[in-house]
Amino acid sequence: MRAVQVTEFGGPEVLKPVELPDPVAGPGQVLIDVERVGVNYADTHQAENSYLSPSKLPLVPGGEVAGRTPDGRRVVALVDGGGYAERAVAPEAMAFPLPDGIDDLTALSMLVQGTTAWILLRKNAHLDAGESVVVHAAAGGVGTIAVQLAKAWGAGRVIATASSEEKRALALELGADVAVDSRAENMTETLLEANGGKRVDVVLDMVGGTTTDQSIAALAPFGRLAFYGMAGRKQPKPVELRNLLGHSTTVAGMWLPHVFRLPGNVYGTALTELFDLAGRGVIRAIPGGEYALADARSAHEALRSRGTVGKLLLDPTRR
Template identity: 70%
Template sequence: MRAIQITEFGGPEVLNVAEVPEPVAGPGQLLIEVSRAGVNYADTHQAEDSYLSSPELPLVPGGEAVGRTSDGRRVVALLGSGGYAEKAVAAEAMAWDVPDGIDDVTALGMILQGATAWVLLRRSTHLEPGESVVVHAAAGGVGSLAVQLAKAWGAGRVIATASTKEKRDLALELGADAAVDTAEPDLKSALIEANRGRRVDVVLEMTGGTVTDQSLRALAPFGRLAFYGMASRQAPSPVQPAGLMAHSTTIAGMWLAQVFQLPGDVMGTALRELFGLAADGRLRVVAGGEYGLTEARRAHEDLRARRTTGKLVLDPSR
């Protein structure tokens, strides 16, 4: 079968189309004929071996796929790897049936990015009605859904940040109350001004560097920042515990893989709510672009250059 195979770590140039053996499902696994594979920023880290876990080579990347099982079920699944291919194997416990009326892009948008936004707001920051929320990279896959969820769950004011006017306009269309240019030299003051002169309660942050530093300085007492990525590849300044105590600040890290160690079916709960909101028209996945398997390099280039909005997918049939 055709797949993207990585034989050395690096940038988009290491993504090559190859003929590889079809995967075989073992006990407790499902073989999925992939109709679409999701493309995520984490995939770019996986390709260059800069993510939280180090993969082995050769590697077929891709952490999510939607398609049909051999018995005709339509499922969306989280994968350790293997999504950028015509067929993929998933653990049964990591695959969920897709309700009627939910298209491929929506299904893929919910399973990782939607669930990430859900966990960030529900579990990492414990958003309360009336609180202000800053969503960085608000036109991206996680950000565009986090803006909508925060509004649906009663946030008092949602402040989006993005790098271009087009992306900021999209965030406003999705329900943000204000939009700020991430490149503002005094981002802290810009966030406070966007919150009508008040410090902010919650920040969802995946950029790193000075964006994280200035976001922390914009937090109100008992404010919470949830850190779930470092797209700039720049580490924030070190944080001193005494500084956290002085302002009653909470910093949370979030990696979705850890959700499966929690008691109860957290992921199933999240997806049921997300699919329900989508079916009711209260939550939409922004389609960010579809690429053929042969265009995987371009997908990663566009993602890393921040030329994209919303959910990116690969079509393994072309």
């Protein structure tokens, strides 16, 4: 089968198209003929071995696929690597049937980015109706879903940040009340101004660096910042506990794999609700570009440039 393999760690240039033997499903696993592959920002960290969980060489990146099982079922699945390929193996428990009307783009947008947005707002931020919500990188995969969910769940004011007029226009189209430039020199002042001079209640942040530092400084009493990535590849300042007392603020982190350790089926609940909302037109997936499998390098280059919007896909059926 055709696949994309990494044999040395590095940037997009290490993604090489190769021919590999077909994977074989073992006990409790299912083989999937892959029709679309979801590209995540985490994949870029995996390729350079800077992700939370260490990578081992050689590796085929990719953690999410949509396709069909040998008996013809349409599924979307979380895989433990191996997604950038024509065929992949997933645990049966991580292969979810696709409802009628849910296309591959929507399915893959909800599988990781959608559930991330759901969990950030529900479990980390505990969003209450009427509260203000800041969504950094609002035109990205998580951001586009988070803006829509926040509005659907009654946020009082949704403030989007993005780096271009086109991205800010998309955020406004998706329901944000105001969209500001993510490159603002003083993000604290920018967020307060966007919120009518008031401090903000919730911030969803995957940027890092000064964006995180200045967002924490913009939080209202009992405000919450949920941190789930570091796209800027720069560490924020260490959080000093005494500084949290100044406004009774909370800084929380979220890594999606930990959700599977929670009691109950939190992930399944999130995905089911997201598919329902998408099926009813309350939220929608934003296409960010579709690449042939052999062009995975180009997809990573686009993603790392932070010039993309929505969800990026690979198509293994394209030559």
